[in-house]
Amino acid sequence: MPATHEDLHPGSEAALSLVAPAPWSRPSAPGALPIRERAELAIERYALRARQARVGARVLSHVVRGLVEPLIHTNRDFGNLRDKGEQTSRRVADADEARALLTAAYASGTPVNVGAGLHSSNGHTLSRGGLRLLLDGATWGAPRMLPGDLVEVPAPMRWGDLEAFLRRHGRASPVLTDHLHTTVGGTLSVGGGIGTRSLVGGRQLDQIERAHFILPNGETRSASATENVDLFRYGLGSQGVLGIVDRVVMRTAPRRPFVAQFRVQWRTLSEAARAADRFVRACDDPSFAFLDIVGPILDSSVVELTLGFEFATRREAHALLRAPPAALAPLAPRIFTRRVVKDLANANHARSAPYIAMLTAPRDPHVFLWNDFFFPSYRTYARFLRHFETQAAPRVGNRYLMAALGLAYATFPERPTFPIAGLVREPGQRPFSIGFNYAVPHGDPEGQAAIRRLLDELQRVAVDMGGRLYRYGYSDADAAELRRIYGDDYDRLLALRAEVDPRGLFNPDVLR
Numbered sequence: 001m002p003a004t005h006e007d008l009h010p011g012s013e014a015a016l017s018l019v020a021p022a023p024w025s026r027p028s029a030p031g032a033l034p035i036r037e038r039a040e041l042a043i044e045r046y047a048l049r050a051r052q053a054r055v056g057a058r059v060l061s062h063v064v065r066g067l068v069e070p071l072i073h074t075n076r077d078f079g080n081l082r083d084k085g086e087q088t089s090r091r092v093a094d095a096d097e098a099r100a101l102l103t104a105a106y107a108s109g110t111p112v113n114v115g116a117g118l119h120s121s122n123g124h125t126l127s128r129g130g131l132r133l134l135l136d137g138a139t140w141g142a143p144r145m146l147p148g149d150l151v152e153v154p155a156p157m158r159w160g161d162l163e164a165f166l167r168r169h170g171r172a173s174p175v176l177t178d179h180l181h182t183t184v185g186g187t188l189s190v191g192g193g194i195g196t197r198s199l200v201g202g203r204q205l206d207q208i209e210r211a212h213f214i215l216p217n218g219e220t221r222s223a224s225a226t227e228n229v230d231l232f233r234y235g236l237g238s239q240g241v242l243g244i245v246d247r248v249v250m251r252t253a254p255r256r257p258f259v260a261q262f263r264v265q266w267r268t269l270s271e272a273a274r275a276a277d278r279f280v281r282a283c284d285d286p287s288f289a290f291l292d293i294v295g296p297i298l299d300s301s302v303v304e305l306t307l308g309f310e311f312a313t314r315r316e317a318h319a320l321l322r323a324p325p326a327a328l329a330p331l332a333p334r335i336f337t338r339r340v341v342k343d344l345a346n347a348n349h350a351r352s353a354p355y356i357a358m359l360t361a362p363r364d365p366h367v368f369l370w371n372d373f374f375f376p377s378y379r380t381y382a383r384f385l386r387h388f389e390t391q392a393a394p395r396v397g398n399r400y401l402m403a404a405l406g407l408a409y410a411t412f413p414e415r416p417t418f419p420i421a422g423l424v425r426e427p428g429q430r431p432f433s434i435g436f437n438y439a440v441p442h443g444d445p446e447g448q449a450a451i452r453r454l455l456d457e458l459q460r461v462a463v464d465m466g467g468r469l470y471r472y473g474y475s476d477a478d479a480a481e482l483r484r485i486y487g488d489d490y491d492r493l494l495a496l497r498a499e500v501d502p503r504g505l506f507n508p509d510v511l512r
Helices: 037-064 096-108 161-165 185-189 229-235 268-280 314-322 326-334 344-360 378-396 443-462 479-484 488-498
Strands: 017-018 088-092 112-115 132-135 143-146 150-154 208-214 220-225 244-251 258-266 288-294 305-311 335-342 368-375 400-407 432-441
Touching: 037 258, 037 335, 088 096, 096 112, 096 132, 096 208, 096 244, 132 368, 150 161, 161 185, 161 244, 161 344, 185 244, 208 229, 220 229, 229 488, 258 268, 258 288, 258 314, 268 305, 268 326, 268 378, 268 400, 268 432, 305 314, 314 335, 326 335, 326 400, 368 378, 368 443, 378 432, 378 443, 432 443, 443 479
Parallel strands: 088 132, 112 132
Antiparallel strands: 017 335, 143 150, 150 244, 208 220, 208 244, 258 305, 258 335, 288 305, 288 400, 368 432, 400 432
């Protein structure tokens, strides 16, 4: 078996444990693929691994140089798209200092924008000019466990540090993204946080019980589902326009670090999504908690559907590999990897962090263009994927496509909704999303323009089909388009902003 992409990155050796295929998945099993098709799929997979290995050499060179984190350019957004001009930056040690600075800035009429991990793409959350506040997670405060398996978290804390803290208490974050060096407050402000465990955990946003805000004029306010409800629902997930998130109280999950993982190979996103939907509806195993669809990437035709089952011990995870759920049987001929992964989120982080470092390094500059699109049901999701595969993608190919990531979501009808955060729900249906991540060399303006046109088209099509977008990514939506997407919710957000920031000084460029 060829080396997987994870094998190229530090820390992955302890994450992987390969086991022999289960008897029912051998080529001789009923329903096995024809020999020719199996051979073609294997050749395609080996070709992809070779491309990944070539990229991996460049990634490893960055690891050796210590560039395993993205180089956030001082006055550029995360996607390396826009220069925001010179700004005066001030590192802020704690909430008291933030309140004092905001109070003084508001009194003097000074525009302010806020950064922790500098979440931004296309400049949405990185305003032009004025004073930039850099919230310091090292001094802001420490997390603490609360009754009911809740945790209070300082918002500038990074997700990786929070996960390490929770591990000492036998708990875990219900959902983690691949990249763990983004901050809690930044993620919750810009759109909510999604990952492979969204299948059962929804978004990181869905786990928040309470939030404490510092308003643009320096005042403070707590918010929840029962207190300052609109501030809670619109202050989170709306690009951080209503104030600084100081700290949050969130739910945690039991720590079950071992994931029995099955990878299934397809040739199109539509095929993989159809298989994912059928499996989710057929599988009733309570340990089933991870799902993602990745591909096609790096000019290949390989699409991988990954299904994961979480356990407290390695023994339990290996037991499921030996005796998989019956719902996996129809997929058996296409399963090409069975393994146990420990701390899957950390393994994913080891995979993604060097990639991002490579894409933002001055010696090898790229423009990073991506967006995620949410759909309220599999039906609308499938229509969108067909449009992408038959009409949109053929015009640009996937030469610069670093990943197409598909996810499925749990929803929690009893919990508050966050109207500007992207995810839409349809009663009785499971939402899905797909994200397209392109990395285009700085020296290819025509390639950048083509990808921009593609993402603009996909945004229009997604909205026409009843979907929404994750505005952390690339988007050129103006006020008219945002009103078309969010309707009355957009006007309510503007009204709330006028209440807490009547002078329009806080993150002034974020909404148009």
